[in-house]
Amino acid sequence: MRYILGLVGAVFSVVLLISFFSNVSTYWSSPPPKTAEEEFHLHPKHLSLASDGPLGKFDKQQLQRGFQVYKEVCSACHSLSQVAFHNLEGLGYTEAEIKAIANQWPTEVPSVNPETGEPATRKALPSDRFPAPYANDTAARAANNNALPPDLSLMTKARHGGAAYVYSLLTGYRNQPAELLKEFPAAKTPQGLHYNPYFANLNLAMPPPLTSEGQVVYAPGNPKPTVDQMAKDVAAFLVWTAEPNLPNRHATGIAVAVFLLFATVLARLAFLNIRNQKKATLVRETGVLEPENQAKSKRAKRKAGIDG
Amino acid sequence: MSFAWAKPYEPKAPLMRWLDERLPLPRLVYGAVGGGYPVPRNLNYWWNFGILAGLFLTIQIVTGIVLAMWYYASVDGAFNSVEHIMRDVNGGWALRYIHMNGASFFFIVTYIHIFRGLYYGSYKAPRELVWMLGLVIYLLMMATAFMGYVLPWGQMSYWGAQVITGFFSAFPLVGEPIRVWLLGGFAPDQAALTRFFSLHYLLPFVIAAVVILHIWALHIPGSSNPTGVDVKDEKDTLPFHPYYTAKDGWFAAGFLLVFSLFVYFLPNYLGHPDNYIPANPLATPAHIVPEWYFWPFYAILRAFTVDFILPAKLWGVLAMFSSILILFFLPWLDKSPVRSGNYRPVFKRFFWLLVIDVLILGYCGGAPATPLYVGLSQLAAAYYFAHFLIILPLVSAFERPLPLPDSITSAVLHHETEQGPAGTLATGRAAAE
Ligand code: HEM
Numbered sequence: 001m002r003y004i005l006g007l008v009g010a011v012f013s014v015v016l017l018i019s020f021f022s023n024v025s026t027y028w029s030s031p032p033p034k035t036a037e038e039e040f041h042l043h044p045k046h047l048s049l050a051s052d053g054p055l056g057k058f059d060k061q062q063l064q065r066g067f068q069v070y071k072e073v074c075s076a077c078h079s080l081s082q083v084a085f086h087n088l089e090g091l092g093y094t095e096a097e098i099k100a101i102a103n104q105w106p107t108e109v110p111s112v113n114p115e116t117g118e119p120a121t122r123k124a125l126p127s128d129r130f131p132a133p134y135a136n137d138t139a140a141r142a143a144n145n146n147a148l149p150p151d152l153s154l155m156t157k158a159r160h161g162g163a164a165y166v167y168s169l170l171t172g173y174r175n176q177p178a179e180l181l182k183e184f185p186a187a188k189t190p191q192g193l194h195y196n197p198y199f200a201n202l203n204l205a206m207p208p209p210l211t212s213e214g215q216v217v218y219a220p221g222n223p224k225p226t227v228d229q230m231a232k233d234v235a236a237f238l239v240w241t242a243e244p245n246l247p248n249r250h251a252t253g254i255a256v257a258v259f260l261l262f263a264t265v266l267a268r269l270a271f272l273n274i275r276n277q278k279k280a281t282l283v284r285e286t287g288v289l290e291p292e293n294q295a296k297s298k299r300a301k302r303k304a305g306i307d308g
Numbered sequence: 309m310s311f312a313w314a315k316p317y318e319p320k321a322p323l324m325r326w327l328d329e330r331l332p333l334p335r336l337v338y339g340a341v342g343g344g345y346p347v348p349r350n351l352n353y354w355w356n357f358g359i360l361a362g363l364f365l366t367i368q369i370v371t372g373i374v375l376a377m378w379y380y381a382s383v384d385g386a387f388n389s390v391e392h393i394m395r396d397v398n399g400g401w402a403l404r405y406i407h408m409n410g411a412s413f414f415f416i417v418t419y420i421h422i423f424r425g426l427y428y429g430s431y432k433a434p435r436e437l438v439w440m441l442g443l444v445i446y447l448l449m450m451a452t453a454f455m456g457y458v459l460p461w462g463q464m465s466y467w468g469a470q471v472i473t474g475f476f477s478a479f480p481l482v483g484e485p486i487r488v489w490l491l492g493g494f495a496p497d498q499a500a501l502t503r504f505f506s507l508h509y510l511l512p513f514v515i516a517a518v519v520i521l522h523i524w525a526l527h528i529p530g531s532s533n534p535t536g537v538d539v540k541d542e543k544d545t546l547p548f549h550p551y552y553t554a555k556d557g558w559f560a561a562g563f564l565l566v567f568s569l570f571v572y573f574l575p576n577y578l579g580h581p582d583n584y585i586p587a588n589p590l591a592t593p594a595h596i597v598p599e600w601y602f603w604p605f606y607a608i609l610r611a612f613t614v615d616f617i618l619p620a621k622l623w624g625v626l627a628m629f630s631s632i633l634i635l636f637f638l639p640w641l642d643k644s645p646v647r648s649g650n651y652r653p654v655f656k657r658f659f660w661l662l663v664i665d666v667l668i669l670g671y672c673g674g675a676p677a678t679p680l681y682v683g684l685s686q687l688a689a690a691y692y693f694a695h696f697l698i699i700l701p702l703v704s705a706f707e708r709p710l711p712l713p714d715s716i717t718s719a720v721l722h723h724e725t726e727q728g729p730a731g732t733l734a735t736g737r738a739a740a741e
Binding site: 001002005006008009010012013015016017018019020022023024027032054082087150153154157158159160200242243244245248249250252253254256257260261263264267268270271274275278 | 388391394395401402405550551554555557558561562564565568569571572573575576581582584585594611612613614616620623627630634637640641679682683686687689690691693694696697698701
């Protein structure tokens with residue numbers, strides 16, 4: 001049987017080596033062409049938020065600004081289907097404020113006319129989720145050059161880089177670099193798409209949503225609404241929509257870690273205690289005449305009340 | 309039970325004696341938990357991982373049962389029900405993050421446990437069945453983890469299911485019908501989701517049952533030990549309690565501490581962001597990758613790129629399944645009578661080479677299928693098969709092992725500082741003097 005198995009091993013290994021060499025030779029004879037993505041795609045910029053790190057909490061003031069950006073800009077195209085109006089309590093809004101926000105939300109909630117049974121719409125209530133801007137995906141695509149604006153609730157968990165990615169994407173629009181066009185003439189940004197090196201394939205269907213300072217007017221006492229600031233704020237807001245329990249998770253984590261650290265140390269001490277007790281009271285087999293063993297045996301006898 | 313120096317069960321409390329005479333349940337539990345079970349006195353910390361695996365199985369079952377109270381296995385509702393758990397259910401986020409990361413840690417622990425067995429030759433006689441039952445557990449774990457990952461019905465859930473069930477269609481003629489039968493349709497859909505949920509709930513209990521067999525079989529010869537030398541008499545052993553309970557206890561607490569750092573501070577570190585996008589059968593993700601613990605196998609699958617007699621895909625699937633199945637033959641592939649790698653200088657080198665090899669395979673399996681990574685996994689996969697099927701039998705035939713210690717005790721006394729409570733053995737004699 002060992003010979004059969006050895007043969008199986010040899011066959012697999014040989015086929016793998018054949019694959020390897022054919023792989024190497026194709027790579028040699030026709031190396032895969034470089035792509036524009038490989039050369040021009042950028043990793044997200046650095047972004048630091050109050051929610052970062054094991055002690056991170058939300059900066060509610062910033063979340064409110066971010067919500068304002070979402071409400072006034074992004075909500076025209078993007079839904080936020082996992083979040084309900086009443087969740088805004090987490091940003092520090094009062095019940096009355098939330099009621100007003102829901103009531104004045106530009107898109108209404110689908111419902112049924114109680115008299116005719118016909119489909120209808122009504123004003124949103126605090127218990128409703130944020131209504132989607134489009135009735136369905138087809139409508140959303142029709143309005144966006146056949147691209148679908150994704151739901152933003154989980155966006156910062158659904159992309160590598162999270163909030164830093166969203167921030168980089170929003171501030172990353174620019175003209176296509178001349179070197180790119182020179183090297184890859186075929187990679188010219190198609191009509192209706194926009195060049196953005198932070199997007200995986202460099203061109204996306206979303207037109208730059210944040211374009212000028214003051215596009216959103218922040219209440220007095222807040223930082224100046226530069227594009228950069230608005231992008232940061234909305235990224236911070238999207239961290240909250242993706243994980244509203246984050247501060248709670250951090251706080252619980254600290255408590256659990258402290259508890260387990262304490263438990264580990266105590267249990268470790270108990271273990272050492274058991275180990276040393278055995279070592280201290282017992283004689284090794286290497287010979288009773290060894291001084292160390294004699295000392296141990298004396299100590300043990302004294303402890304046991306037998307005269308050494 | 310088991311070997312000569314095992315202490316048989318002697319019920320002390322009258323109630324226990326009464327019960328034991330009528331229904332030997334106390335005896336069974338005593339034997340199963342290893343009461344009176346003498347353990348080699350020189351076990352090192354690599355022997356802690358079996359208990360840890362049991363701990364994580366328990367964690368998975370407990371959190372899983374509660375999650376199932378809120379989870380809704382429907383293609384339209386599954387994703388949202390998971391988000392409902394994360395947002396609205398009290399402590400739901402903790403429950404889900406524990407279950408999610410618990411699966412990863414279960415695999416970490418099990419991989420260490422398996423490699424412990426590989427290094428110390430734990431698979432050799434008389435523990436062949438312990439080893440093989442362990443492999444059955446491992447296969448069941450992989451099936452369970454795969455189906456569990458499908459349940460949130462995110463993009464990776466869906467496309468992972470698509471790719472993994474697609475393995476079957478590599479087999480000519482019967483492959484496609486089997487795949488359709490397994491999925492209950494031509495692509496993953498409601499039928500597949502419902503049955504995966506059903507099986508994902510069932511299999512952990514099957515695992516628990518096989519774990520019982522695994523430990524039952526272990527308690528016949530007893531644990532091996534870092535020297536691989538058999539226990540000669542009672543002084544080579546210690547009662548499990550209190551020494552090993554204390555050792556397992558503090559180590560488990562420390563390990564849970566590391567686990568909790570992931571759960572509470574890096575809960576999505578081991579996962580893939582695409583699974584926070586609801587499943588979309590019309591949009592294929594740029595890179596479909598399984599969970600990290602499948603990466604070495606995924607690398608082996610993708611390593612076959614040439615249609616050599618058989619189609620490349622079929623080679624890949626056969627090799628991937630074989631990579632685990634050959635481990636069942638290990639007790640007969642490695643004929644060396646010496647168990648522990650400590651006394652096998654050549655084996656030891658190849659063992660560490662294998663560890664590096666599997667790490668490389670794992671890295672390549674998670675990386676995009678570029679020529680560099682595919683080439684690397686081709687070499688690494690070739691070494692993997694050569695290691696078990698060619699090198700190991702040859703090494704075991706030609707290697708000259710180092711001299712073995714006469715007994716566990718004499719080995720311990722040579723390295724007293726490194727090992728457990730040396731000096732415990734002469735109890736009786738010391739008292740007598
Ligand atoms: C659910 C997963 C598993 C659980 C709960 C589990 C549990 C245990 C426990 C409690 C022990 C005794 C303590 C120790 O030696 O570490 C043990 C020993 C052992 N396990 Fe596992 N195990 C699992 C999976 C596996 C797998 C996947 C394998 C190998 C493929 C395996 C192979 C072994 C072997 C060979 C031993 C005996 C080691 C020796 O004493 O030399 N186990 N297992």
